[in-house]
Amino acid sequence: MKNFRVFGALVLPVLLASGAAFGGGPQNLFEFGIGTGSWIDVVDGGFVDESYRDDGVYRELDSLFGLGDSGSFIHNTGVEFNGQSALSTNDASYMYDESGFEAHSVQHAAFRLGSGHNSGAENQTQIYGLMVFDVDTTVDIFVRVDYSGVSGGTLGSYFEINGVEDAPITGFEIEDPSGAGFYEIAMRVEVLAGDAFELYVEGYIGLDAEEYGEANAMVDLSTSVIVSVVPAPGGAGLLAGFGLLAARRRRGAGVSR
């Protein structure tokens, strides 16, 4: 009985606090996905050597309460034929729980394609996240992209967020830089209860020998995305846990990708 009292004394304030902080029913929705793919098609006369590899994770959950996951995957794709060669690598990792999610991707490609032949190669990463909260919720967003330059091909990074109020930046993209560089965005934004907060980031490397003739390049593109729920003021520890909880509770109705 004594233990129960102690337990009650610990739990009751938390329940009260959570009721105050997230009043109303927990109706959340959480979606998360990260996918990578690389395709190489080396053509020489009537000969075609093709290689394709992809991998990905996608989650759609009604509640994140007590749930979380993390993982990583790597795949390499390579083709070499008659003087042409292409190597493409994707290294991706992810983590999510009630506090939010993060995803990291490193893409690397080395090409020596063409010489009159219609060869091509692509390397792509897509990161997607969606959260619906049952109360107005503050969220931290961090995006960082580093890229090498590209010559004779396509290098692009695309970033977009939806469902936040008055965010100063809702989208950005780079396309075909000849030099190396980066961009980094960090914002604290408000997501209103019931609104679907969405984040989409894509990284793309592509070479097409038909368009560019002989295409030789070594290209790197890395992407990091971190989205975290800001715990309610003064609500450390358990309240942060409940923040995660709230993050997961989405209203399913009317939410679409």
Added chain:
Amino acid sequence: MNPLYRFLIAGAAFGAASSGAHAGLSELYVAAGSSNHSYIEYEKDSQRDADSDSYGQFFPKGSDFTSNWAWETDAMVSLGGQGAYSKSVSTLGTDSSGFAYTSTVDFGADLGSSGIRSTSSAAHHFDAQMMFDSDTEIEFFYRVDFEPSDTSFQYAFAVISGLRGTPTQGLDAGDSSSSGYYMGGYRAVAPAGEWIYLEAQIFGETDTDYGNPVQYSGSYTLTTIVRVVPAPGGLGVLAGIGLLSARRRR
């Protein structure tokens, strides 16, 4: 701004100044300024305070391209229980390797007695034109820090044009109820004999027409750096930025 960040930027700028001393900058023009304005109406009375300052210099061929400016402007008013202030601190340094510009404004306002219009604003601008004797690889870095405001208007941008093969640029921040920062940087080639233009601005305004009354305080900062990449392998600014970003990552 975080002191460490200032330190890193200063270090990067110093590195730029020291490492690219013999780079191929041919001609350079820089201009920068800040202005502050605060205005209060109360019954039949009003009070206004304004301050502005600007610098501009053209460096022809054969110059050493070296200059350093630091200036402050501010405006403060108080009337009938209302008050507003803004203070801008700006620095601009140039040498043969490029230039670095930073401007920060701190401002606060407690304005508005129903039906009476009061305003406070601060604006910073920076323009540069540069030309090189030969095709020259340069690094461009920009950063904007901002704080949220529901009752003021803010925008900021930094755009460089004329470089060869630069990525698409669309990263400007508009009206913000969020806090945060954005920054970017890249390395690109400035073609010989062509003018390269850089324009950067940051602006903030509080007006009781946006909401009445207004109670707000905050700050925002704009930094932009251009430097010649010493041959071979100039890692100065980008290395500094790398440290910066690493520090901000989890």
